[in-house]
Amino acid sequence: MSTRFEIEVNGRSRTVTVERGDPAAAGRFLVNIDGRQRVVDVRRGLTGALSILFPDDGGASYDVAVVSSGRGEVTVHLPSTSLRAAFNGRRARQAGTPGSDGASGEQRIVAPMPGRVVRVLVAPGDEVVPRQPLVVVEAMKMENELSASRNGRVKDVQASEGMPVEAGKLLVIVG
């Protein structure tokens, strides 16, 4: 019996099937990724960290932690980097793109945490380009620029300088 997953990492969707390998060897699995079959030897530690070996690939060893980020999304920690993976075509958020990002449509810029608006850098009607700062919110002793992720025109500004904001407060809408 094999189990199939659709997993997206960094914008690329992969089909991964997992089935038990040689029953005599505990922890042996056959993993098929995008049609390529690989033998893997896996252990799962008390803390949930996986030890993955590839006996047929020179015994390559990976110490990997997989942590759920909720919403069918996990973060995979490797020694060299961390990656988000999403199940079933749920889109994993890319590094470098704001949470308010969607592929298209309006951008709703919201306060990521409680704080205070220290600067408003745009007005309704302004044209904005990707990574252009729109509002600066002071929180956790840092001034944090909230930027546009795509080209667009400012539709609405609901922030004013000095205004205290709660997490999730809508500040700017870019159409």
Next chain:
Amino acid sequence: MSTRFEIEVNGRSRTVTVERGDPAAAGRFLVNIDGRQRVVDVRRGLTGALSILFPDDGGASYDVAVVSSGRGEVTVHLPSTSLRAAFNGRRARQAGTPGSDGASGEQRIVAPMPGRVVRVLVAPGDEVVPRQPLVVVEAMKMENELSASRNGRVKDVQASEGMPVEAGKLLVIVG
């Protein structure tokens, strides 16, 4: 509603009752130990470690880990020491007394782990005193002396020098 426990630590049994304290203050409890009531403020971390404060006792702070040892027994880790605690009068094993110990009756000396008998130091009929070595088992690159815990007379010796033993193998019986 309060919950009552009989807990033995280092040979002394204590009655402990736990009930929620001020409902307005999360984590507040009233703990009664041997008739003395104490207000405690408790948090339980992700790893299970408890943070115990005594607001009415100068805010004394204890970072404590309680780990089950099975059989109704736990090990309590304090910064200064570790203690075994047993519920409901189940006797907590004392530090310094062999696992084969019982308050009275015959002592059955068993191999604590797989290894090899390197020396047999007693013969049937020998009188033995507490902490007297009876058998030496080599395991984990160490020679381990198995000793008597109480006075008695050797009834039976089932170990011979050089004999490989499995964990739990009966080696000596002291009556």
Next chain:
Amino acid sequence: MKILVANRGEIAVRVMRACREMGLRSVAVYSECDRDAQHVRYADEAHLIGPSPALESYLRIDRLIEVARRAGADAVHPGYGFLAENAAFAQACADAGLLFIGPSASVIALMGSKTAARQAALRAGMPVVPGVEEPFGADVPVDAIAAAAAQVGYPLLVKAVAGGGGKGMRGVDNADELPAAVRAARGEAGSAFGDASIYLERRLDRPRHVEIQILADLHGTVIPFVERECSIQRRHQKVVEEAPSLAVTPELRRAMATQAASLAKTVGYTNAGTIECLLDADGRFYFLEMNTRLQVEHPVTEMVTGVDLVQWQIRIARGERLTLDPERALTPRGHAIECRIYAEDPDRQFMPSPGTIVALRAPAGPGIRDDSGVTAGSAVPVFYDSLISKLVGWGPDRPAAIARLKRALSEYRIAGVRTTIPFFRWLLTQAEFAEGRFDTTFLDRVLATRTEPFSPASDADEEIAAMAAALDAYFRVGAAAGGQARAPEGAWKRAARVESLRS
């Protein structure tokens, strides 16, 4: 002796470790959201001082004094930030008969005024960045300031007299920009420090930040230490510090040390402090400001000199004489570099990433020191600075220290919040960093144009990640037999969801 630590996070734990090593009892204070914080668990006693916002807890002098009294504390360690450079707090401690582990209130007040500090430096014969010596009050007309600006010369900086950390500071390239800059700086300074006074300072061309740690006892002995370089800054915030500096020769080291010591003597400084300087391309240094407290980056000095600065702070406060060998303090042994690990997402313009740390594995082994304020399960609250750990690497030389830091970063694992670890993995591989070719403008210049993620993943990484995600889900639902599916907390609750993820 019992010491109340008027702080939180890694520095509170650091101070309590020193207390425990010295056999002193430590008293923690905490706000409501910090009840389960590591510094509360580590202390011998812990007392609630108020709601989560710092203004209602860690900044409440009255409550801190009252707790110190109630706890029978003998001394107060302020750490850094919060009330560490607040003269009123130092005075309140003194008035309450508590040893304040730092300089006197008057010295804190003196050095707290950037213009007064410049004047003190000049009196001590220390060069200062060219600028004006008298502050401009909120009411001074802009044209008067413009005249002074012409004297100072452009480009220059408009700075808040009560400033720090780049707040209330504006760069000005020419006279036309001055009025707007003055307005902005006054506004920011007024709201941030309640004091809108400003002053002018020439803006040096790509300076390096080099600072001198000093210890001064109550008996007139001042010991300056080998310098720290902190030129790797993001928006005037230090992110990497090291000792010694590649830009400082032994001669320059002695010159800076001597002048730093004389400045400390001039103002009657006691306890630990740091004289921050700018170093220009020609190797000339200029006094910038003095921090009258323990610095975040004190560990790099400890690693290259073997001196425990926090223990000495306590010993000095209780009247002990400095018995350190001055030569040892000035002679670096090897090289140490500190990476400030913040709960920030470097791939989203370093946006703070508060939350709960659900998994943590800290690095260890040779040459690595991790000064952390968290454990698995710790919260990173939204109310405070998001520094969670300081990772310090020591090596016999700078390349060895970098190699150890890279190794340690590969071991470090923090889940639940985003951290700056990926940023450091990137930074440590940059040629400019490896070769020491940087100044205080380096990082902002690079970040301004950079869009790629800091720890790019190879195809192999992505493939492993996909396989690991699949195997993890497979285990979580217990589909694997043979005891391989050791299910973690909540696995079975999550099972249904994961089932639904299957095609």
Next chain:
Amino acid sequence: MKILVANRGEIAVRVMRACREMGLRSVAVYSECDRDAQHVRYADEAHLIGPSPALESYLRIDRLIEVARRAGADAVHPGYGFLAENAAFAQACADAGLLFIGPSASVIALMGSKTAARQAALRAGMPVVPGVEEPFGADVPVDAIAAAAAQVGYPLLVKAVAGGGGKGMRGVDNADELPAAVRAARGEAGSAFGDASIYLERRLDRPRHVEIQILADLHGTVIPFVERECSIQRRHQKVVEEAPSLAVTPELRRAMATQAASLAKTVGYTNAGTIECLLDADGRFYFLEMNTRLQVEHPVTEMVTGVDLVQWQIRIARGERLTLDPERALTPRGHAIECRIYAEDPDRQFMPSPGTIVALRAPAGPGIRDDSGVTAGSAVPVFYDSLISKLVGWGPDRPAAIARLKRALSEYRIAGVRTTIPFFRWLLTQAEFAEGRFDTTFLDRVLATRTEPFSPASDADEEIAAMAAALDAYFRVGAAAGGQARAPEGAWKRAARVESLRS
């Protein structure tokens, strides 16, 4: 370059850390019970070499060579123990074209014979403990040995020529005891080393164990290091090591270093090695034996000299020249002390305590280095030495190092197996230890009469423990509302049982 680490546990991880810092790939080997061990997770590659018993895995030269070939390894690091001092293994590596990171097979064989090593020491002009220079084969009659014994003088030791770690060794106070001791030593040596030859050595009165670390490159350069003292031993097993030794003056240090270096040169020694000596009450030292490998206690030398011995082992093996400053190697900076944390129950005559580590919190912060081979979830198998971690404390002086170790021990938390941590908490508070008044017989003498637990609990401790146990049970069954009952894995399964514990 790719290095196969023919070992397990903390030393395998230690070597792999050095590899990662040097940018070299590491290859782990593992037995069946070690599949999930930390050294397997840490390596770039891992290969199974056989069943759990060491004889079928970590001691299988043929399999190790075959794996090294298959993995395309360039070099082999043996760690300590297992095959580290096995000449046949070193030769097999050489024959397979693998760099063996250690001395040549012939030098290993030479120093492996305790009597040959004594003769080499004499040739190098190094004093040896008075004794016989020629071994007695298994067939030499006891009366012949008795004659030699009379020459050596009593009390003396009967020792195995192939011995080590106290195996095949017997103390003899007078002639009457000799025959029995010879029989016992021959029997033990025969079964332990397959060689029943023995020799005689005078037994010194309460000597201290002082040893000299050396590094020797392939170009004739030998560098001796500041000594380590390892007098805190339990049944001839070191449990605490430190550098420098309180019993060694700078003059003695130079004398021992010079003679150690000349011995190394005499035998053509290369790579890292340690010359073990005994130091008598009058400050005279005697050659004891040479260990032709990295020592367990190498970190204390690294902490007081700043030299990474493992990285140098690798650099020497690939032909690099030693570029260390000999003065630096001989001049200790501060003081370092190592506690060997074993999975043993000190309160049950240090009985091994194999099992699974269910919770682990390692100490950190200033002056602390924890070289560990385990994480939470790691198994301590019954098949191998039970060392799980080496906790090293550094301080500017010995009292500071002890204070840091005490602090670190208070932070260290290992659950699931018993450890020697309580023993060290006790030892570090003993006046004899604090004052350095000890010799190799100290610990066994104290332990012989001691019956109390090592970390006695106060009434307050017991009361806290009882309350904590109750509160924990209360939480586990979810009786507490308000989100305080964050239940751990299996809590609900356990609930029924705990319910039954209530009265």
